[in-house]
Amino acid sequence: MKGHVVKHQIMQLLSDGEFHSGEMLGAQLGISRAAISKHVKGIQEWGVDVYRVQGKGYQLTDPIDLLDLNIINQASIGEVELFPVIDSTNQYLLDNVQRLNNGAVCIAEYQANGRGRRGRQWISPYGANLYFSMYWKLESGVAAAMGLSLAIGVAIVDALESLGAKDLKLKWPNDLYYQDKKLAGILVEMSGQTGGVAHLVIGMGLNINMNRESSVIDQPWSNLSHVFDGNMPSRNNVVIALIAGWVKVLEQYELQGMTSFVKRWNELDNFKDKPIKLLIGNKEVFGIGKGITEQGAVKIETINGIETYIGGEISLRKVE
Numbered sequence: 001m002k003g004h005v006v007k008h009q010i011m012q013l014l015s016d017g018e019f020h021s022g023e024m025l026g027a028q029l030g031i032s033r034a035a036i037s038k039h040v041k042g043i044q045e046w047g048v049d050v051y052r053v054q055g056k057g058y059q060l061t062d063p064i065d066l067l068d069l070n071i072i073n074q075a076s077i078g079e080v081e082l083f084p085v086i087d088s089t090n091q092y093l094l095d096n097v098q099r100l101n102n103g104a105v106c107i108a109e110y111q112a113n114g115r116g117r118r119g120r121q122w123i124s125p126y127g128a129n130l131y132f133s134m135y136w137k138l139e140s141g142v143a144a145a146m147g148l149s150l151a152i153g154v155a156i157v158d159a160l161e162s163l164g165a166k167d168l169k170l171k172w173p174n175d176l177y178y179q180d181k182k183l184a185g186i187l188v189e190m191s192g193q194t195g196g197v198a199h200l201v202i203g204m205g206l207n208i209n210m211n212r213e214s215s216v217i218d219q220p221w222s223n224l225s226h227v228f229d230g231n232m233p234s235r236n237n238v239v240i241a242l243i244a245g246w247v248k249v250l251e252q253y254e255l256q257g258m259t260s261f262v263k264r265w266n267e268l269d270n271f272k273d274k275p276i277k278l279l280i281g282n283k284e285v286f287g288i289g290k291g292i293t294e295q296g297a298v299k300i301e302t303i304n305g306i307e308t309y310i311g312g313e314i315s316l317r318k319v320e
């Protein structure tokens with residue numbers, strides 16, 4: 001972990017996008033130029049473009065907007081932990097549920113083992129996105145959490161719109177879209193027994209300014225920087241807005257359940273009245289998207305009429 005701390009300190013110094021000599025970096029951190037060179041190679045393995053020019057030193061391709069816990073905490077929004085590097089923000093909270101209060105948040109600059117739905121890898125380059133998880137204890141139990149990812153989708157849109165974002169959409173059951181491209185994914189994980197309290201960890205990976213490693217992502221994706229088109233708020237302000245928005249929605253969800261979010265979700269449905277294909281295991285369902293039910297199930301108009309499904313996912317492949 002100490003090595004990660006030093007790398008993060010180097011990134012803080014390089015974040016202004018200016019040249020910094022190895023000698024200067026070493027002097028500021030109390031290590032040798034050779035150690036700086038070694039750490040820079042490690043930073044490059046995080047997906048960061050750092051280059052070196054003889055006689056000038058090291059420079060990032062572009063300045064980088066790093067998270068700052070002091071700024072976030074000034075908003076008085078509860079318990080937040082920030083890690084330069086972590087395996088998974090979701091897993092960290094899952095491992096610590098017994099000591100957490102509702103609304104506790106874990107954020108990171110880089111995830112070594114980020115994951116999405118169905119165990120898929122979530123590409124997590126350093127400082128380019130937002131890796132964000134929140135803990136919530138749902139007193140009404142595991143069964144009541146069925147539509148939670150849909151409510152959180154609404155919370156994300158509302159939070160980003162409060163910062164000036166426009167034209168955001170949702171894809172059932174857990175994705176945020178912009179101009180038909182994926183902007184964020186939501187992953188809800190839980191521990192608890194049927195009939196008992198549900199300990200929920202809600203994670204989100206939000207693309208902010210990702211221009212690296214894109215070739216390994218097998219679907220169209222977009223960045224929040226595209227949404228704001230030159231007027232991008234700081235990542236710290238994005239975190240502050242998201243925490244406030246999520247807590248508000250989770251408190252409402254506890255009192256009213258999924259029903260209070262159905263109308264808003266249907267307004268944001270990226271596939272409403274469009275041809276879709278739903279994949280459920282080896283089964284494929286073709287039809288026209290018709291939003292969601294009050295239980296959070298997807299509605300599809302097929303040749304047999306309106307059908308509802310609580311499992312599966314909408315395919316990104318073109319519907320013939």
